[in-house]
Amino acid sequence: MRIAVIGTGYVGLVSGACFSEFGVETICVDKDQGKIERLLKGEIPIYEPGLDALVEKNAKAGRLSFTTDLPAAVAGADAVFIAVGTPSRRGDGHADLSYVYAAAAEIAAALDPDDYTVIVTKSTVPVGTGREVARIIRKTRPEADFDVASNPEFLREGSAIEDFMRPDRVVIGTDSDRARQVMRALYRPLFLIETPMVFTSLETSELIKYAANTFLAAKITFINEVADLCEKVGADVHDVAKGIGLDNRIGKKFLHPGPGYGGSCFPKDTLALVKTAQDYGSPLRIIETVVDINDKRKKAMAERVIAACGGSVAGKRIGVLGVTFKPNTDDMRDAPALDILPALQAAGAMVAAYDPAGRHEAEKLLPGVEWAADAYGALEGADCALVLTEWNEFRMLNLGRLRKTMNSPVLVDLRNIFNPEDAEMAGFAYHCVGRPGRVKKPKGEAH
Missing domain, CATH: 3.40.50.720 (NAD(P)-binding Rossmann-like Domain)
Incomplete structure (x- = not known):
């Protein structure tokens, strides 16, 4: 053929x-x-x-x-x-x-x-x-x-x-x-x-694609909101996700909390389905809410970083690990980094970043960001380490080495790739998403 x-x-x-x-x-x-x-x-x-x-x-x-x-x-x-x-x-x-x-x-x-x-x-x-x-x-x-x-x-x-x-x-x-x-x-x-x-039929096939993507986007948004509630009540979102994901009617995929969904599909497909439904007089209120919540969540993440840095990032150096919307891609379309990093810069922060594949695309979209050759270089002299993309190579970073290379040991992990106890034992003030408040003040400053 x-x-x-x-x-x-x-x-x-x-x-x-x-x-x-x-x-x-x-x-x-x-x-x-x-x-x-x-x-x-x-x-x-x-x-x-x-x-x-x-x-x-x-x-x-x-x-x-x-x-x-x-x-x-x-x-x-x-x-x-x-x-x-x-x-x-x-x-x-x-x-x-x-x-x-x-x-x-x-x-x-x-x-x-x-x-x-x-x-x-x-x-x-x-x-x-x-x-x-x-x-x-x-x-x-x-x-x-x-x-x-x-x-x-x-x-x-x-x-x-x-x-x-x-x-x-x-x-x-x-x-x-x-x-x-x-x-x-x-x-x-x-x-x-x-x-x-x-x-x-043609129409059914076309709708299947949009329905699949918007359902997954809704699932991500759901667990993100549950993560926020977990932080308030002292629950662990990962255990909640495991507990509900073992139900075969729900499934365990797409129940990972983070800074909001991005990429080439979910943002545009949720919006397109919302508009189609409105045009046909059959609005999808759930998806309208998903779009609104996700947009607001990405914008709110910068405030989390600022709060972790004591309420101000003016004059501080933020070292960023990962900028693509997900690992194993160089795609920057609607990545949370595009909302978070400019907001931090606007608040007076100096931003340095490292991404295993995304630098070429990201440089065009994130002016003023300093680019490093590896993760340790991005965090050298940083007042805060910020994890935005869960690349596998970040999971095995030597936290003790990171603490020594940083100016101030503050770690904001928006993908929950580190174990809180490990981060704290390395001397970090550790901030994550949807896990019990275990932040401890670091003992002294790094040299």
Whole structure:
């Protein structure tokens, strides 16, 4: 089989590489000539563990190629995947579908009327987008033989390849039996490992994606609010999460407290679903509240740091561990750091940071931040250590060494990666999220 993937962003590149690993001849298309040239040289424009090796392997095997020539890629393809961006539209929060519709028009112009083609929306799109894509194609090429399908992605940044190769489920929305047959053939390797396949309508498939992401965002927001209550009553949020997560109806995932969710999906998808629901006169009050709480939580985190520093950070040096929205990615989109660090700077703090993968992107978004080559360098001479991203390498840091390199041993752990007793034994005044108040004043100052 042969497919074209329009867009070489996160979803398009990962999906294209993984389909080629299935043995499908895959051509990835992008308008950005520079990005295509980099990919042809084997340079991966995003940080995703294992993706470089997967691309190299399948490119050498001749199954994966890259081009800016959309018509050539679409010609003869059994399926064409639209995997372009759908960012939040300025002003109203709706998903910006201009890239999707532009891609649909270009695909339509390139279709061979003698060949049957399935046009697949892989991008995250609101309900009704698939029907509009079909309308655009039909208007542009009335004689084209095609169907439109929805095939939302459920890839987690940092583990996207595993998520594609061994997913919890594959969702395919289409009204066409021919399209179902094509999609079954593409995903045949997953049928062989008995992956659940959910075949449904276009509208249902589109809503499944948004409903899944907003539910997970709500789960994160719920445990964050429970964490705040735990701090008031002296309970431990991790034990609460374990206690409720062992209930199979709830599950243990996404019950980790922190400074609020971010990334490329949850912020824009929750907002887009809220707007869609309002437009259809069926508002989702729970999700509206989730969006509001999360926005306020990220902004409030700077106040926690200031309070831990005695009520003022003016003239103080804050050493930051991690700035990406989660570990194992370089993605800075809607990362809590983008709210917290500027607020600390505005309060008079000097900020130094280290992130294993995010510096290149973060430097553009966080002016005035000093960047260190490692975690210990970021905390040298700091009056406060601030953990914003739970990279594994931070979990095994030598707390005794950190205390000695810092000017004042204050540790604000917004991801709860350290054990409170260990931090206190190392001499830190330790501040975390949703665990009993165990903060002790440090014994003396570090040298």
